[in-house]
Amino acid sequence: MNVMNDQTLISLAAPADGKLLTLTKVQDPVFSQGLMGQGFAIEPTSGDIVAPVDGTVTLVSETKHAFGIRTKDGADILVHLGIDTVELKGEPFEVAIKQGDKIVAGQHVITMDLKMVKDAGKQTTIILAITNSNDILKELMTTGFDKTVVAGTTVAVASVKDVTNTVETKPKNTGSKYDALAADIVKNVGGVENINSVIHCITRLRFYLKDDNKANDAVIENLDGVITVAKAGGQYQVVIGQTVADVYDAVIGQIGSKFSNDTATAEAVAETTKDANKVHGFWPNVKQGASNFIGVLTASMIPIIGILAGSGILKGILAALTGFKILSTTSGTYVVLNAIGDATFYFLPIILGFTAAKKLGSDPIVIAIVGGILIYPQIVLLAGKAATASTNFLGIPTTLVSYTSSVFPIIVAAWLGKYIERFLKRIIPTYIRSVFVPILEALILSLIILIGVGPIITLLSKGLSNGLVAIYSFSPTLSGFVLGGVYQTMVIFGLHWGLIPIVINDIATNGHSYINSILSITMVAQGGAVLAVFLKTKDKKLKEMSLAAAISAFCGVTEPALYGVNLKYKRIFVVASIASALGGALTGFLRVDNYALSGALIGFPAFITPGVGIGSNFYSYLISHYGTLLISVVLVYLFGFTDKMLAKKNDPMNLNNVKLA
Template structure:
């Protein structure tokens, strides 16, 4: 039976103790490098946080590793992105192989030089073999000033004195071979260096690298790109893998002039747009992934309720309906709160503050005022603004989470340390909420109204053309929150005319997205992806597309593009057949809404069957043939893909 051993860890610098989740580097904040803590330093003295032997020192001096007698690998990482400073701010006082004791000086760090270079000086302490050796890590209260050398954490570790030594040379050689092959071969490499956790390739053509396959390799934590480098995050075995890579590609590629970067790589405005779009989608899908399951389940429940109401089995005023609808609707209603938390973790903002911002955006009184034309226009300190309902919204809170890290960083610079814990969170919540409500809200209102009016005008000119346009763009409008102005038009049509042609087209877009994930379900061999894609398909057919959109289709971008093409075709068919909708319902579960009142099943219902099931078939076939392949699968063990984010 494995015995438990306690190991004390002290703070390596004077400063403010932080949770690892607050580090502005997703590789550390998401725990990919193991458990630990961080400190915002107030001076440059760095000491050993544990007793042990110095096992590795980064060539750029910004990080070093210490192994304790108990086999714990402790990484001390100084600053974010400081690897780019090539060691200039660091004076390392020890060398590899030295035995050090807790509190012993190991590095002098020039904070001014780091700040002048506009880098973050956060010092991180991480147990890089946490998964193998750590049972529990207990840390004292965060967000307080700690003196250098003070014990701040106790690790409960396994006693591994009898650990079996394994011959790992072949493992590293095999991993190196697979990385080189999937990065485009030795001929695609200008040079390669490494820091204490990752291989840093300078490639001739980054597009030749297969990110997904590399991320799937056993021994690779993730792939990221920053500063012209293609970075493969390995962890504590990076030295061994680097040596194996160099042995295979030749020493001429080692430590070459890193200014040699592919001049044929894509540059310019279009490349920047592509990169920004990719980053946005990456953040969006990663933020949604933790709640995809409950979103899909909630969507299915809402669909079942819609069917029960359509068949007059339940009344919308009954207690049963109200309670079940609250259960199904709550996840969507409070989506900004949940996304505030998950997006903040993804982007390095404060998750609690962003959850509060989400709560402010859907505060009942604001939602009530936004819902009435007479009260939606207001002002804040004389600044005119238009209130918008952010219930179920996605885009605004993602913007807030992105801004949050910059706002927090600014506030920490101007607010004294001893009052930060009180004033930084509330001021950050205040600033972010006002930016969204006063800035983003009116912009979304103007754009969405303009789009909606334009689409309605197109329908008057040509129902078929309108169906093509709405079918192709509506789900993109949903992503950016620009669809809200169409909903009142649909509601008004049904309330005043008893029907809505526009809602029939919106219904088609749900079927197309559901058909896309159904195709993924049919094609993929991945059991987890099969499970979530089937649930997302059922949810979409019930009228809720969020699980399909954010769980799969946007994640595999080509799936979304092909699904939108299918949706445009289906929308055009719906407009051509002039399919009408007689209730605020749709997709496959909402078929009673297409039965003409007083007439019953007739030409309109047949038009519904042709357009909706035709769209379903088109979407499934197109995505199955052209939209998805199993090569597109991302790393299973990486729930938050950090591709394209700039890290240390």
């Protein structure tokens, strides 16, 4: 270790002879995506494993495939021997160290039988990760990749924050909203005096207690925020779900960092993530991919669901006021209130870019800027006119699309962002990265969306829209069934934009639109689904969110219902889409007509026939929309949701069969 200019440098030695690799080449997404921290890998030619740094052994896995070291400078180093070698139950490894040992760099620690690992069908790649990179690491500098290295020789230098003089405090309250839950858990596992240490995996707090009998299982299981309790592998496990890391931080904040073990936590997270994501076969992989996409989508939306719901309700009130001619769309009052209600939706790509980037590990500011580029006024203006939407960039033909209120494109940008940023950092010198990496990343991502994603969405949406209109000409009932069933899915992927010009043209040219009546039905069905959840759930937070989302959907804004509840608990969305299909078929059968760009329950004036008043069309509106509402509420209440889904959603792991790291 050296100190220069208030900078602490830690030399990292190769743990084995072999070829030095960047983590991105590791055939394990948990490590290759940097989820366990920064580091490097070695494709070994020898099974003689040595310590990469001086320090204290903090972890020796029960299956001997991994060990951890904490340096005196506070860096937590995890060395993982092979990929999926936990399944070999320690057979290829002979361990010469134990937890608590003081070791020095270059000291022999483990013998790894490379042939046995290969014969078992596993990869021998050795991975080194600094598991507390986010907290301590400034920069990791390597001597160069894809070259042969010798065990014990320095291959990288870590520049870390100097934490040796940090005075540890143990606050009673960390300022986290999980403080009360953390305090109750600590109290009921027997207090601080009964805790040896605590780690966490992807869903559970894992306590090593001095005496399990002192823990009050019944009280802990009934705490708000706890799913259940499990005991396995010498651990007392409190199942929390997706917020486990936040609860863990609150627990450590109260009892002190001496009870934590970052390396053991990283290893537990790595193994349980792998277990939870392990799927086989084409269809399970498709389902897993869809589940991951929806997970990112809903998690990115959750921080803004409240403002979306409130904005939707405000837009609904404005629609009612203008529908009854109480407020003019040209008045200053309307303009200001409409801006307040519409801003969140208009600038959704920017807001969602920020939240999605945080979820996916990209730079939130850069992705938010990409969102701003997508809705740049001149691009929106050109995209809104058929004569100017088709253009080119450096000779490459492209079709401009209006991305205001869109969701899918910016999620794609947030997903790609971390890979592009990682690539740019590899090729751009350190001293100019801060200037060139962000702008080049924004440029590349914007072009991918504008030139790649935009035209694809345009092509697909036009094809779908033309097909759906053709079906309506053939059979309004069939068209209502199909469009009612798929429209909200089209909204998720931005494929609905092809229908909007058709609806606008119908109303502008003919004064009415049958298609818009069916689109209106889909909003009611999604709203009815969350209303059913509100009526059935006992979870206070979900009940509150569901009611607000239902009101918003009845006002014509389904985003809070879709992303806050229905997609999160996928069966609700499926059942709601079935109800929507049935309601759409009823709407088509009754030939319900719409006379303005308004709909759902709040937009009922748009179904009053001009010059005729309340008549058969309005009565058909009432039958179709309130019939759909009833169908949706009943189906979701009976078949779409139970509170048991909350526990299943929060803890995807099998409670009775958990592989411990």
